[in-house]
Amino acid sequence: METLTIGEMAARSGVAPSALRYYEREGLLHAARTGGNQRRYERADLRRIAFIKIAQQVGVSLDEIREALAELPENRTPTKADWSRLSSRWRHRLDERIAMMERLRDQLTGCIGCGCLSLQRCHLINPRDRLAARGTGPQMILNPPSDKP
Amino acid sequence: METLTIGEMAARSGVAPSALRYYEREGLLHAARTGGNQRRYERADLRRIAFIKIAQQVGVSLDEIREALAELPENRTPTKADWSRLSSRWRHRLDERIAMMERLRDQLTGCIGCGCLSLQRCHLINPRDRLAARGTGPQMILNPPSDKP
DNA sequence: CTGCAACTTGAAGTGCACTTCAACTCAAGC
DNA sequence: GCTTGAGTTGAAGTGCACTTCAAGTTGCAG
The missing domain is CATH 1.10.1660.10 (Multidrug-efflux Transporter Regulator; Chain: A; Domain 2)
Structure with a gap:
């Protein structure tokens, strides 16, 4: 009931x-x-x-x-254990997404500080366009350099 | 050109x-x-x-x-100043959203720890359903208690 | 000057996550 | 037992953010 x-x-x-x-x-x-x-x-x-x-x-x-x-x-x-197992994976997702948004925020602040706001080829942060080969768009944020050296 | x-x-x-x-x-x-x-x-x-x-x-x-x-x-x-003005507002949006996701993560972990995962009426975190009056859904996360005492 | 890739438009199509609608059935109180 | 609010279905509609298409135009290379 x-x-x-x-x-x-x-x-x-x-x-x-x-x-x-x-x-x-x-x-x-x-x-x-x-x-x-x-x-x-x-x-x-x-x-x-x-x-x-x-x-x-x-x-x-x-x-x-x-x-x-x-x-x-x-x-x-x-059970609690079932949910725990499932949720720990999602904690990772959340962590990843939070990390991405923090990068986003820092880039926004940083690149606005230097006035470029390019976020994909900022000369202060990315002097020689080394990211150009890794796809288009704001690579540093969506797919940070530390992922793939 | x-x-x-x-x-x-x-x-x-x-x-x-x-x-x-x-x-x-x-x-x-x-x-x-x-x-x-x-x-x-x-x-x-x-x-x-x-x-x-x-x-x-x-x-x-x-x-x-x-x-x-x-x-x-x-x-x-x-100009740089134009973008700065605009972007500082967005930094706030980002900060808010990051904070929300951190609450989300902490609740997820916390409520899974206690096995309830209710996230809206967890007895450990919210002993007497005081949030019930503030709308439906995961109130603590989308609209944390500190916002409105 | 020609050829062809890249551009133009409006209209229609797509995918997601639902919502709305019409017509109907169920369940609970009086 | 009847009424009424809540539930059921399939089909169609909605809003967002695009994409695809058809039919035509532009601009640069040779």
Whole structure:
């Protein structure tokens, strides 16, 4: 009797019912059905939804999120350990993304300091266009030199 | 004679010609025209494009970016000071967003530590659901308590 | 002067993440 | 048992940020 209707889930998670149905179609979520074919969610599904929202905040597509969630056990309610394993990977994603944004910020500040704002071929930071061979755009930020010497 | 064609701009900025035309339609970019109606960009426009890319990385819509760029002078090439003014605002956006992602990361780690992963009503961090009145979803992350006591 | 790659336009198409709609069914309170 | 708010479906629509296409034009190299 610990089940929730789609409306209750929507209220508690902040995600519209239509979105929850969409997630189900996309395989991110699964709900049991009543005799009358209505969805009944378990409380644990709120965790899944929270996870989805967080991952989206980080800029991850539903496709990738689905893949990640696929690692959770299907037959039993995920345990703390299940979530821990999954989440430590996402901590890395978050760390990476945070690092990228910090580079972004520092470049923005730095290059504005020198007045160039080029961010891809700043002569102060990148004297000889050595990044030109590594693709177009703001390479230093999206793909910092330390990654590939 | 310091002008660049759309193809050259695309190559140097990593943004497709079609996207550059799109940006122009959307009012983010403006190019002079030759007698034969072809676009000719100035080198300074690379900065605009770099700025657009950066802002997008931060998750800002083209609409907002257009508004920000509208603050730059139209009749003259933006100076270092113009860019500085504009960019300091964006540094703030970046800082905010970085802070949000750090909260996100810490919550993820913390709530996984306690096994709840609820991120909106974790009993360790938020003993009495005091956030419930402030909207749905992961309030602590998107809108931390320190913002509004 | 010719040829060809690079440019031009408007219109239509794409992918993602949903939302809206119409028509219908379910479940719970009176 | 009836009403009513909440749920169901598939199909179509939305908004953003582009991309693709067709049909035509431009500009530079030879």
